[in-house]
Amino acid sequence: MPEFYQYLFSGLTNGAIYAIIALGFSMLFAATDLINFAQGEFVMIGALILVTLWPVMGLPLPLAFVLAVLATGILGIVFERLAIRTVKKPDPIVLVIITVGAGIFLRGVAMIIWGKTAKGAPPFSKMPPLEIGGAYLLAQSVWILCIVLVTVLAMHFFYSRTLTGKAMSACAINKRAASLLGIATQKMTLLAFAVSAALGGMAGVIIAPITMNEYEMGAILGLKGFCAAMLGGLGNSWGAVVGGFALGIAEAMAVGYVSSSMKDAVAFLLLLLILYVRPTGILGGKAIARF
């Protein structure tokens, strides 16, 4: 039984990371119908900025946290302004390819700024791992789970209770109609990019202490986050969260009860299965109709 708990904790930690990356994918898709394949690079940049500001430059952690998230958010705005809005014929396929290119570009820039060697960061709080039922849970995992939970609730509140959030949903449903109703659709797109990039940056910040941070770390995290978003239903915030945790736990259980060499295979098999049985994802509803 302690083994089961340990697999579960491992799955929850990874799942929370996938969930918040998936949330970034999902909310951008909901607002703009666009899949941003540079999302993983925002995760990487968030992590590297935190490493620079906190352990290296010695800023207090909360300040470094906020600055890293803000900086990635601003980077998201710059990205939208320079790479997305300037496109003459914004076909979805053109935009998606632009995001792929932007991802490669960001990776290169990060390599020049931070170099090729990996950097570590200490955990947020220096506490020994918690022992629960014979399994150990890292204090940083508790931080990750709490921060992700708070973020998800905040996003939920934003969409359902604020005018801006509702305006953003309106843009997603019908851009022209939203514009006719007086919603500044371009501003909404910009905001969606900022928030989605900031979510990626936050994912980077919270995982910085448990992984090794380098310019290449974003690619696979972005891919897993995309998987989680698809799994849960693209465009649905709760779906992203469910998909993220489902993917993380499935991976950990696959390692524990099948074989560690099957880890990635199980994740992608799960995705294929879901897409076959329920193409809109676990919680996805109308999303597929917009494609």
Place this chain on the structure above:
Amino acid sequence: MGKKGIILIMAALLALAIMPGCGEEKKAEPVVEAPKAAPVAKAEPAAPQMIKIGGIFSITGGASYLGDPEKKSMEMAVSEINAAGGIEGGMVEAVIYDDEGDPSKAVLHAKRLIERDNVVAIVGPSLTPTSMAIIPDVERAQIPLISCAAGNGIVIPVKPFVFKTAQSDIHAVESIYIYMQEKGIKSVGLLCVDDGFGQSGHEQLVKQAANFEISVIADESFSASDTDMTAQLTKIRAQRPDAVICWGVGPSPAVVARNAKQLQLPMPLFMSHGVASKKFIELAGEAAEDILFPTGKILVTGLLSDEDPQKAVLQNYTEKYQARFNEPVSGFGGYAWDAMELLARALPGTGGDKAKLRDNLENLSNVVAVSGTFNFSDEDHNGLGADAFIMVRIKNGAWELAQ
């Protein structure tokens, strides 16, 4: 301009695209030409002609941490040999090219060294893929190659003209298992990274275990980009092996070390020679404490006992390298230094005959060098043993010899 014009331009572009050779021609100038100090040869025009030795290293690009010290060490070895009067009076000249870690460039340079530069032997390349790529050409030209790469495939099966100086995971695994046998460890759990490095190590770990009466009772893998390996470690821990061996290189073993600490793994943790750098201690922090791993002796020269036959050689190389290049010695330049040392011993009496040089190389034995003590034979073109590695333990953020 009509349709014909466009077709012509397209054809010209296509022709340019499929002839990468013409663009490269100019770039492929040797990085290093003749040794700067060769006044002896000039003063005596009757002296035997230059002995040209080729070098191919990944001097720039991702593997420059290997190629750069190798190139420097080769240059240093050449000027040493020439300062001591050359080989049978003939000055040695190094013709070194940079393959940038690209196998196709390595092949291009190998062909040039063989056909245009007329070298008697080639040192390098730095990487296993680049070395494997040029083997067909050197075998066809029957020219001795001393590779600086670690891959076992370079010398297994034995190819007549191919030798290598870098230690391989065969010796690293052997030295771990010898240590384990001394400590009475009977069972191990393996955790290997799922890339080429991990697969090759895994193969050796499984193959050699029986020779040391060790049983592999857990066998897991991880991918280098994983952020959490606690699930694998938990599964291994449940089998209760006497020790855990993690085989990986780069930052991921540091994650394994942290996870092992987090799970309070009760058994000792061994790692591969891939973690033999200060960077690992920096990344893993406190979690690095008490981890055991094998390493080439160059990194622990100061710690070696005076009885170690390699100590004097290592000190000599380290001092000369640091004095000449004003940078700390790396663990890799020694591969090229050793290759030159072997050639310097095998060259006399050959008169530039490559087949004779090959035979001499194969018959070299008991050559105490930087990477280990070389004993070549017709069955072993790497010539090293488990004593090329030494077991090290991390204590208080530094290395100490594990006794």
